[in-house]
Amino acid sequence: MKNQFVADVLYQIADLLDLKGEIFFKTRAYRTAAQAIEVLDEDIEVVAKEGRLREIPGVGEALAKKIKELIDTGKLEYFEKLKKEIPMGLLNMLKIPGLGPKKVAAVYQHLGVKTIEELRQACLEGKLRTLDGFGETTENNILRGIQLLEKTRGRVLLNVAYEDGMKYIDYLKQCNEIQRLSIAGSLRRMKETIGDIDILASSDNPDKVMDYFVEYSDVQRILLKGSTKTSVVLKDDLQVDLRVVKEESFGSALQYFTGSKEHNVKMRGIAIKQGFKLNEYGLFDKENNEYIVGKDEKEIYNKLGLMYIEPELRENRGEIEMAGKHKLPKLIMYNDVKGDFHVHSNWSDGSESIQTIAEYTQSKGYEYIGIADHSQSLKVARGLSEEKVVKKIKEVEKVNKKLFDFKVLCGTECDIKPDGSLDYSDKVLKLFDFVYAGVHSTFKMTREEMTKRVTKAMENEHVDFLAHPTCRLIGRREPFDLDMEQVIDVAKETNTFLEINAFPDRLDLNDLHARLGKEKGVKFVLGTDAHSLTHLDFMQYGVATARRGWLEKKDVLNTYSLKEIERFLLR
DNA sequence: GCCGTTTTCGGCCCGACTGTTTTCAGTCG
Numbered sequence: 001m002k003n004q005f006v007a008d009v010l011y012q013i014a015d016l017l018d019l020k021g022e023i024f025f026k027t028r029a030y031r032t033a034a035q036a037i038e039v040l041d042e043d044i045e046v047v048a049k050e051g052r053l054r055e056i057p058g059v060g061e062a063l064a065k066k067i068k069e070l071i072d073t074g075k076l077e078y079f080e081k082l083k084k085e086i087p088m089g090l091l092n093m094l095k096i097p098g099l100g101p102k103k104v105a106a107v108y109q110h111l112g113v114k115t116i117e118e119l120r121q122a123c124l125e126g127k128l129r130t131l132d133g134f135g136e137t138t139e140n141n142i143l144r145g146i147q148l149l150e151k152t153r154g155r156v157l158l159n160v161a162y163e164d165g166m167k168y169i170d171y172l173k174q175c176n177e178i179q180r181l182s183i184a185g186s187l188r189r190m191k192e193t194i195g196d197i198d199i200l201a202s203s204d205n206p207d208k209v210m211d212y213f214v215e216y217s218d219v220q221r222i223l224l225k226g227s228t229k230t231s232v233v234l235k236d237d238l239q240v241d242l243r244v245v246k247e248e249s250f251g252s253a254l255q256y257f258t259g260s261k262e263h264n265v266k267m268r269g270i271a272i273k274q275g276f277k278l279n280e281y282g283l284f285d286k287e288n289n290e291y292i293v294g295k296d297e298k299e300i301y302n303k304l305g306l307m308y309i310e311p312e313l314r315e316n317r318g319e320i321e322m323a324g325k326h327k328l329p330k331l332i333m334y335n336d337v338k339g340d341f342h343v344h345s346n347w348s349d350g351s352e353s354i355q356t357i358a359e360y361t362q363s364k365g366y367e368y369i370g371i372a373d374h375s376q377s378l379k380v381a382r383g384l385s386e387e388k389v390v391k392k393i394k395e396v397e398k399v400n401k402k403l404f405d406f407k408v409l410c411g412t413e414c415d416i417k418p419d420g421s422l423d424y425s426d427k428v429l430k431l432f433d434f435v436y437a438g439v440h441s442t443f444k445m446t447r448e449e450m451t452k453r454v455t456k457a458m459e460n461e462h463v464d465f466l467a468h469p470t471c472r473l474i475g476r477r478e479p480f481d482l483d484m485e486q487v488i489d490v491a492k493e494t495n496t497f498l499e500i501n502a503f504p505d506r507l508d509l510n511d512l513h514a515r516l517g518k519e520k521g522v523k524f525v526l527g528t529d530a531h532s533l534t535h536l537d538f539m540q541y542g543v544a545t546a547r548r549g550w551l552e553k554k555d556v557l558n559t560y561s562l563k564e565i566e567r568f569l570l571r
Numbered sequence: 572g573c574c575g576t577t578t579t580c581g582g583c584c585c586g587a588c589t590g591t592t593t594t595c596a597g598t599c600g
Contacts, residue, residue: 022572025583029572060573098589100598133597137590379585380600418587441587441600 003037003044006070009079010034010063015091016082018101019108032058037067039351039532045071089115096145097476103138106131120146148478156238157474158541159504161187161194164238168199168216172242175212177205180250184243184257188311190544192474192507196239198257206244213242249281252294256280262316263309270304270320278304312547317515331547334540336559341370341411341434341465342501342527343536347392348373349381351532354392354408355399360533362406368562371396372411372436372467372527375423381440383415386428393431407562409433409569413467418442420456422463429462434569436499436527438467439480447481454482455490464569465525466491468501468508476505484513491522497557498522500549502542503529514549525557 014030036058037044047053048071053064070076093104093116107113110131113122122128123139165183172181178201182188185198203209206227213230214222223231223239231241245253256264256279271278277286282294283303293299298308306323310331313319322328343357344350352360354371361369373392374383384392389412396410411434415423422429422437429435437457445453458466469487470479491498498517501508506529509517514524526542528535546556553559557568 026572028583032573058573062572098598102597133591133595135591141590377586378600382584444588 001043001045002071003040006044006067007034007038009070009076010037010067012091013079013082015094015101016086018094019086019090019105020082021101021105029058029060029063033063036351039534048072087114092116093119095476096142096149098138098141098145103134106133116146116149149475155193155195157504158187158190158192158194158507158544159538160236161197161238162541164218164234164236164240165197165199167218168197168240171216172199172201172213175209177203177208177212179203179247182254184254185241185259188258189260189314190312190541190548192504192510192545196241199240199242200250200254200257201242201244202247202250202253203244204246209244210242245280247295248291249294251296251298251300252278252282253280255297255300258311258314260315263314263320266316266320267304270306274304276304310547312544313550315548329550329552332543332551332553332556332559334543336553336556337366337526337539337543338561339366339368339370339558339565340528340530340536340539341409341525341558342372342413342436342467342499343369343530344373344381344413345371347371347388347395348378348383349531354395355402357533357536358399358403358406358408361536362403364536366406368407368409368565370409370411370434370527372413372434374440375412375414377417377423378415378440383423384412386424389424389428389431409565411436413438414463415440416453416457418445418453420453422457422460426460426462429460432462434464435462436465436467437463439471443471443477443480445480447483450480451483451486454487458487458490458494458496463494463496465497465499465527467499467527468506468529469498469513470508470510472506472508472510474505474507479508484516488517488520488522491517492520495523497525499525499527500542500545501527501529502538502540502545503535504538504541507541507545509545509549511545511548514546514551518549518551518555523557524551524555 010030011034014027017027036056040056048068053059053067066076066078090104090108093099094101107119107128111122111127113119123143128134128139129136165187169181169183172178180202182200184200187194187197201209210225210227210230214225214232218234219232220235221233223233229241229243231239233239243257268278271283275286277284283292283300284290285292293303301308307326307328309319309323345354345357346352358369374381376383376385393410396408399408411432413436416437416439417423457463470482472479498509500514526539528538530536
């Protein structure tokens with residue numbers, strides 16, 4: 001599958017053309033095509049071979065030719081030429097929030113700035129303010145943007161690491177020298193960003209396992225190779241460490257390498273207090289160094305008088321104490337989810353029809369699906385006018401007539417205006433099966449103003465869910481300043497479900513806020529914010545965040561049956 | 572660069588916001 005590769009090249013061409021000052025519509029054409037290829041559920045190589053490239057929406061004569069060249073030769077002359085014209089470092093500069101192609105081009109042309117580091121220097125020296133359209137504030141904004149970018153540098157979003165990790169695991173499963181195999185580290189804990197992927201295997205023949213490990217086709221280079229630890233870098237620059245231990249140590253090694261560090265420190269302290277010693281090789285008697293347990297994680301926790309602690313909880317946030325009292329929550333399971341509420345159809349900015357989404361999600365095993373398209377003022381996302389809402393509801397009714405044992409719920413992701421009012425009249429809001437309210441613009445408000453804005457929307461009787469409450473975009477936009485405690489209180493009073501948005505760069509609410517909400521008795525709804533069929537699989541990252549927030553099945557609306565859901569929404 | 576058709580080229584999404592200006596350009600969603 002070269003789909004992602006082709007899409008990435010097209011995205012880069014679009015950026016490069018932006019920097020050259022090409023017209024907006026041309027660069028948009030590249031991006032539209034790139035996105036279509038990214039979510040294509042077919043292998044682009046097959047499509048190319050069968051001469052069907054132009055059937056992909058957004059791919060015309062010129063792009064089809066370029067894509068074909070790229071697939072056939074692995075290269076694209078046009079792209080190579082552009083790269084010679086424009087330093088690639090400028091593409092990194094585009095990632096800085098608040099910096100677009102025009103400004104990047106200006107600092108390159110007038111100051112010769114080619115990298116983020118040079119840009120930082122130029123800002124610090126006050127050189128940018130000498131350029132037309134730049135001032136002191138711009139310099140400060142850029143410096144802040146660079147800082148934000150660096151916070152997540154070297155880390156990738158959970159879904160990227162997860163997909164890489166699972167593919168690698170599938171490959172390693174074919175190695176018959178391996179007895180047991182697991183993901184470890186922060187990926188096993190399902191943290192929102194991942195620095196590198198840790199994999200653990202048990203084997204009596206570690207050298208052969210390591211040989212097999214480095215033969216993987218996605219390996220770019222080998223950093224180090226030994227018989228207990230080997231590290232490689234994948235073609236997408238993500239580092240993967242494999243550790244191989246003996247079968248009898250698999251559980252203790254898994255415990256050790258899953259972390260977190262803080263969790264492990266505490267665990268070892270407890271072991272010592274009870275006359276043991278805990279390390280990656282097992283649980284030992286402190287006095288005579290005798291091996292006690294270590295084959296399975298569970299027996300280690302139990303031997304120390306603790307309940308088994310799920311990986312998502314291992315952050316030393318009180319889970320060890322609760323495990324000691326046998327009071328850990330019974331976490332929501334990944335297969336507890338019976339439906340998704342936050343799905344965009346092609347009525348607004350999604351790529352699929354309601355019918356297609358319904359069929360796909362039913363085949364996935366869901367019982368219902370909530371279509372929540374954008375509201376009218378969100379023109380960029382082709383938000384629905386009030387007239388179109390009525391038409392869409394009819395369409396949903398039509399689709400539902402064709403379905404058996406499955407229901408499409410017609411909702412909206414209604415924009416919350418700066419004054420806290422909603423983008424549809426109450427008369428229209430009443431027509432929906434459910435209403436998400438969400439902020440989509442004017443992010444810079446004071447804490448008081450934003451809290452007032454959001455809570456006012458929640459107080460509207462038609463609003464059921466609060467979408468992506470803090471509007472953060474991991475690595476790109478800070479969460480806005482919101483009095484979360486007050487939002488939670490109002491959610492409780494108004495019976496508003498708080499969303500855990502499962503889209504990997506949002507995961508909003510985050511784990512900590514979810515836990516805070518649960519403690520106060522608030523309920524939650526999971527939504528993928530899917531704009532294509534592949535996005536629907538992001539649900540697992542929402543569940544992971546819920547688990548990291550200590551949520552149980554009963555706390556999450558999506559685990560209820562259709563009948564129960566309808567009761568909730570009709571209240 | 573794509574698309575649709577007005578069949579050979581014009582339209583393609585646009586308003587809010589920010590920081591820079593003094594009427595606007597750039598960025599964002």
